[in-house]
Amino acid sequence: MPRIAPSDVIADVYVVDPEGHGDERGRFYETYRRSWFPLGREMVQGNRSDKAAGAVVGLHYHLHQADYWLCPRGRARVVLHDLREGSPTDGATQTLEISEENCRGVFIPPGVAHGFAALTDLTITYLVDSYYNPDDELGVAWDDPDIAADWGVADPILSARDQVNPRRADLDPGRRPYGGLRR
Numbered sequence: 001m002p003r004i005a006p007s008d009v010i011a012d013v014y015v016v017d018p019e020g021h022g023d024e025r026g027r028f029y030e031t032y033r034r035s036w037f038p039l040g041r042e043m044v045q046g047n048r049s050d051k052a053a054g055a056v057v058g059l060h061y062h063l064h065q066a067d068y069w070l071c072p073r074g075r076a077r078v079v080l081h082d083l084r085e086g087s088p089t090d091g092a093t094q095t096l097e098i099s100e101e102n103c104r105g106v107f108i109p110p111g112v113a114h115g116f117a118a119l120t121d122l123t124i125t126y127l128v129d130s131y132y133n134p135d136d137e138l139g140v141a142w143d144d145p146d147i148a149a150d151w152g153v154a155d156p157i158l159s160a161r162d163q164v165n166p167r168r169a170d171l172d173p174g175r176r177p178y179g180g181l182r183r
Contacts, residue, residue: 002029004036009094010082010112012039016105029103031070032127037107040066043127051118056156058115059140059147059165063177065130067108074122075099079149083140083168084111084177093147098124111177113140115162117151138175139165 007013014037018029034040051057053074061083069078080094097119098104108114116124130136142149142158144167 002036007080007094009089010080010092011087011089012109013080013094013112014107015096016107018103018105020103031103031105032068037068039109040107041129043068043129045128045131047126047128049124049126051122051124052157053118053120053122054153054155054157055118056115056142056151056153056158056162057117058162059113059142059144059149060115061113061138061140061177062110062130062136063138063175064110064133064136065128066110067114068105068127069098069108069114069116070103070105070125071098071100072123072125073100074118074120075101076116076122076124077119077150077152078106078114078116079142079151080106080108081113081140081147081149081168082111083113083171087111093149095150095152113147115142115149117153117156119152140171141165141167144168 002018020027020029082089082092146168
């Protein structure tokens with residue numbers, strides 16, 4: 001049975017450390033069950049992101065969508081930041097590593113900004129509990145000093161979108177998440 005633990009930094013985030021089983025043929029890991037996340041909903045879409053070493057993605061957030069991330073190839077430093085007004089962990093920042101070696105998964109609730117740095121060439125797969133909605137694709141500056149994220153890369157490669165996201169202090173109040181995941 002995998003170890004599923006709530007984050008001790010950000011409320012409603014869960015980290016999954018799966019238990020592997022193997023023999024001379026290889027290994028098997030159970031990586032996801034909806035029942036592991038008491039506040040989660042059915043995941044309805046799966047996505048894959050392939051990035052080169054040095055790429056930084058984020059920080060992105062959603063008002064309505066939760067994500068579940070795995071890194072089946074390579075190694076990523078994940079950065080999470082709680083943007084939810086009224087959350088007991090509003091303003092907290094957490095970093096963790098997910099990789100093909102540790103097979104760790106991370107459940108990210110709506111309102112928690114999330115991004116990753118490719119410490120190696122990598123693939124991240126992620127499940128989401130809402131279909132793609134451009135109106136729910138929001139961002140905050142990856143290098144905001146109020147968030148103080150340690151990305152672990154010296155010269156990040158960023159998308160045009162991620163270069164212009166606003167600082168946390170400049171987020172439009174109508175696009176700022178509130179509360180926790182409890183629906």
